[in-house]
Amino acid sequence: MITLKDVSKTFTLHNQGDGQSGAVIPVMAGVSLSVAPGECVALTGRSGAGKSTLMRMIHGNYLAASGEILVGGLDVAKASPREILALRREVLGYVSQFLRVVPRVATLDVVAEPLLTLGIPATEARARAATLLARLNLPERLWSLSPTTFSGGEQQRVNIARGFIHPYPAMLLDEPTASLDAANREVVLSLILEARARGAAILGIFHDEDARARVCDRLLDVTGFTPGLAA
Amino acid sequence: MDGAEMSIYARMKGAEPLLSVRNLSKFYGSRIGCADVSFDLYPGEVLGIVGESGSGKSTLLSCLAGHQTPDEGRIAFDGRDMIAMAEPERRRLARSEQAFVHQSPRDGLRMGVSAGGNIGERLMAVGARNYGAIRETALDWLGRVEIDGARIDDRPSAFSGGMQQRLQIARNLVTAPRLVFMDEPTGGLDVSVQARLLDLLRGLVRDLGLSVVLVTHDLAVVRLLAHRLMVMKSGHVVEQGLTDQVLDDPQHGYTQLLVSSVLQV
Numbered sequence: 001m002i003t004l005k006d007v008s009k010t011f012t013l014h015n016q017g018d019g020q021s022g023a024v025i026p027v028m029a030g031v032s033l034s035v036a037p038g039e040c041v042a043l044t045g046r047s048g049a050g051k052s053t054l055m056r057m058i059h060g061n062y063l064a065a066s067g068e069i070l071v072g073g074l075d076v077a078k079a080s081p082r083e084i085l086a087l088r089r090e091v092l093g094y095v096s097q098f099l100r101v102v103p104r105v106a107t108l109d110v111v112a113e114p115l116l117t118l119g120i121p122a123t124e125a126r127a128r129a130a131t132l133l134a135r136l137n138l139p140e141r142l143w144s145l146s147p148t149t150f151s152g153g154e155q156q157r158v159n160i161a162r163g164f165i166h167p168y169p170a171m172l173l174d175e176p177t178a179s180l181d182a183a184n185r186e187v188v189l190s191l192i193l194e195a196r197a198r199g200a201a202i203l204g205i206f207h208d209e210d211a212r213a214r215v216c217d218r219l220l221d222v223t224g225f226t227p228g229l230a231a
Numbered sequence: 232m233d234g235a236e237m238s239i240y241a242r243m244k245g246a247e248p249l250l251s252v253r254n255l256s257k258f259y260g261s262r263i264g265c266a267d268v269s270f271d272l273y274p275g276e277v278l279g280i281v282g283e284s285g286s287g288k289s290t291l292l293s294c295l296a297g298h299q300t301p302d303e304g305r306i307a308f309d310g311r312d313m314i315a316m317a318e319p320e321r322r323r324l325a326r327s328e329q330a331f332v333h334q335s336p337r338d339g340l341r342m343g344v345s346a347g348g349n350i351g352e353r354l355m356a357v358g359a360r361n362y363g364a365i366r367e368t369a370l371d372w373l374g375r376v377e378i379d380g381a382r383i384d385d386r387p388s389a390f391s392g393g394m395q396q397r398l399q400i401a402r403n404l405v406t407a408p409r410l411v412f413m414d415e416p417t418g419g420l421d422v423s424v425q426a427r428l429l430d431l432l433r434g435l436v437r438d439l440g441l442s443v444v445l446v447t448h449d450l451a452v453v454r455l456l457a458h459r460l461m462v463m464k465s466g467h468v469v470e471q472g473l474t475d476q477v478l479d480d481p482q483h484g485y486t487q488l489l490v491s492s493v494l495q496v
Contacts, residue, residue: 011480012482013487014483014484014487014488015484015487015488015491022484056479056480060473060476061473061475061476061479061480062479062480063472063476063480063482081458081459081472081473081476082243082273082276082458082459083243084473085473086243100454100455101455102429102433102455103423103426104423104426104427104430105426105430116437117437
């Protein structure tokens with residue numbers, strides 16, 4: 001479902017370096033990996049090794065310098081913006097560590113939005129959002145408020161609800177349990193296990209080792225893909 | 232891979248762009264307004280155009296909207312050649328299938344006419360004649376842009392800036408256009424008013440399937456509103472792509488400078 005073949009990534013900083021061609025920083029090289037439907041794979045490696053960079057490339061947020069990034073048959077490395085938008089809408093879910101929303105929009109609508117873009121009627125979308133927010137123990141009195149004012153743990157649950165509201169066939173999870181208490185962590189782990197059981201291909205970053213052991217089928221150390229870090 | 236995933240790309244292959252622009256250039260004497268601009272805009276897509284003052288983004292927008300005639304290049308709207316089109320036909324399109332939201336509501340509204348009249352006028356321009364039906368549609372649109380229906384007979388001069396901008400949007404969208412040009416639609420508004428307008432625009436774009444060309448210098452606005460982004464400098468497009476990709480992984484030196492110059496709150 002997710003297959004990378006010999007992917008590399010460089011950053012070129014035009015306004016730094018020698019002032020002519022800029023500073024070229026190779027950050028990833030020779031990345032090949034594969035995640036099958038119904039499989040959950042954890043990316044490991046120390047901070048700065050490129051775990052998030054790799055996830056961002058798969059999401060189309062960072063441009064790959066070379067190689068193939070196949071998600072559901074689409075090569076994200078060469079796809080048009082329009083194709084990537086369709087991929088994100090229907091195929092590839094993403095739970096990021098950061099919440100980026102229009103200020104003042106109610107939490108319930110923020111969570112329902114991915115379904116609205118799929119053309120699902122607003123009443124149904126909101127009902128599904130409510131079910132998920134309740135399961136994630138987000139107090140109902142917060143649903144009509146904008147999540148921009150929420151605590152870190154509350155914002156993270158809003159992000160998780162957005163990422164799990166549609167049964168995406170492929171999912172990227174960036175530290176989904178990082179700022180959660182024990183009870184909510186359990187809810188998120190069960191959501192991940194359910195997604196895996198229905199056949200989603202999941203690639204994630206989990207600093208929580210116990211969580212990683214419970215939901216992941218295997219680990220993949222990215223250190224070998226990091227120029228300058230490889231042994 | 233199953234059929235559901237295959238179908239999204241198959242569906243996309245069949246779609247035709249609503250607006251297709253090729254090698255568009257506009258010169259002011261020896262000075263470049265915009266040069267060699269090409270892009271396709273599909274139904275339901277929002278294209279943001281950013282760049283500093285004088286980058287050519289407003290020149291490009293006014294060429295696209297037919298306010299200026301480009302010197303070179305082609306513009307096709309739904310397969311129709313917009314440059315060769317006769318003026319009356321272009322004007323008919325501009326008030327039916329296309330719309331233009333100005334930065335200043337004063338440029339897009341008639342300040343001496345009531346709110347209802349401002350909306351009704353555009354309906355009448357496309358042939359609506361029944362007073363009751365026009366008033367009812369105007370009321371419906373005031374509701375959609377969150378203006379109290381009781382204000383229908385008030386003139387926009389009695390409205391706040393944010394309300395005026397929402398009224399301008401209602402006036403433009405009442406004829407169900409397919410393509411909307413927007414020039415800094417949230418410029419000059421308080422941030423709290425801006426947020427509400429952004430949410431309103433996002434909802435309208437999604438629910439009505441609008442295609443939008445949005446010119447702004449505000450990167451936060453394009454991040455929340457535009458699917459795709461085009462960065463202009465000295466009349467040329469220096470970079471274009473998926474909005475979050477261009478903002479988070481800018482390739483061109485100028486875009487890098489633009490993104491890194493944004494003040495953090």
